[in-house]
Amino acid sequence: MMTDSKKNIADALVLLISSLNRKIFNPHELMKNFPVPPSHARVIFYLKGHGPARISQVARDLGISKPNMTPIIDKLIMEGLVRRYDDPSDRRVVKVEITGRANELFEKREEYMREIIAGKVSLLSDEELSELDGLIAKMTAMIDKLN
Amino acid sequence: MMTDSKKNIADALVLLISSLNRKIFNPHELMKNFPVPPSHARVIFYLKGHGPARISQVARDLGISKPNMTPIIDKLIMEGLVRRYDDPSDRRVVKVEITGRANELFEKREEYMREIIAGKVSLLSDEELSELDGLIAKMTAMIDKLN
DNA sequence: TATTGTTATACTCTATAACTATA
DNA sequence: TATAGTTATAGAGTATAACAATA
Numbered sequence: 001m002m003t004d005s006k007k008n009i010a011d012a013l014v015l016l017i018s019s020l021n022r023k024i025f026n027p028h029e030l031m032k033n034f035p036v037p038p039s040h041a042r043v044i045f046y047l048k049g050h051g052p053a054r055i056s057q058v059a060r061d062l063g064i065s066k067p068n069m070t071p072i073i074d075k076l077i078m079e080g081l082v083r084r085y086d087d088p089s090d091r092r093v094v095k096v097e098i099t100g101r102a103n104e105l106f107e108k109r110e111e112y113m114r115e116i117i118a119g120k121v122s123l124l125s126d127e128e129l130s131e132l133d134g135l136i137a138k139m140t141a142m143i144d145k146l147n
Numbered sequence: 148m149m150t151d152s153k154k155n156i157a158d159a160l161v162l163l164i165s166s167l168n169r170k171i172f173n174p175h176e177l178m179k180n181f182p183v184p185p186s187h188a189r190v191i192f193y194l195k196g197h198g199p200a201r202i203s204q205v206a207r208d209l210g211i212s213k214p215n216m217t218p219i220i221d222k223l224i225m226e227g228l229v230r231r232y233d234d235p236s237d238r239r240v241v242k243v244e245i246t247g248r249a250n251e252l253f254e255k256r257e258e259y260m261r262e263i264i265a266g267k268v269s270l271l272s273d274e275e276l277s278e279l280d281g282l283i284a285k286m287t288a289m290i291d292k293l294n
Numbered sequence: 295t296a297t298t299g300t301t302a303t304a305c306t307c308t309a310t311a312a313c314t315a316t317a
Numbered sequence: 318t319a320t321a322g323t324t325a326t327a328g329a330g331t332a333t334a335a336c337a338a339t340a
Contacts (some may be wrong), residue, residue: 022156117157
């Protein structure tokens, strides 16, 4: 397919993403329900997605300075969201992982999103709802093919 | 339609949004291309969407403290992204609007997103591309019906 | 010698309280 | 008396440089 068509698809996708952000969930609004500063939230999201990790690895991947990780992890530990432990295979290394309490926060957040969205789609007719259902499934499958 | 189905759709949509954020554009990555701190970016995005506005209105709508608006606007003005002017109808009021330079930044950002996405969809076959094109159009129309 | 994580320190971003000007 | 915006100030978040421990 010609490059031009791809650019058009890209345009349409940019618009769709911005519609979703505006109509369904604005990322900033979403973070408000996560009662921690943005960098802390990013660290626990990272740990949620990657599992236990070295502090320096988290810093590198998230673009957070290494010294800044110390107070961030300290506070997350004080809030009971993260656990810090030594790596027996390399005594220089300190690893971190999220706690059950953090997982509960994630579940609450998902429940909140689910409720908000369920409310928004209530405006649609049954017919539209089943169309939307199909569209989401196909779109998700398509997006999964990328990258 | 039963509430249960709506919750299922909500779940699917949450997953789709998180897929899009992961595979296409992570909001944090996206902001990196905007060479200003998050609050500054939020102010110019707000002004982009709402047009000229009172400083206190921006503060209220974005949840930024009123005193914090002063340095934010000062810096945006120094960077040539925002213009500040008096409201003749109420001499207490100071209004702000984005400049042409800010609009150029928005265009560059959109071009950047377009290129990244065009690269990602290059992996798809022509058939898949036209399917994606149709899906995006239908999904956008559906999302526009909400709210 | 290189790497992991921390401490020391300074800079930026932010909010609360108090102020001035205008309504 | 209420509202718009600013100034003064203190606290939180962050990064750079220098360090100790380990590889």
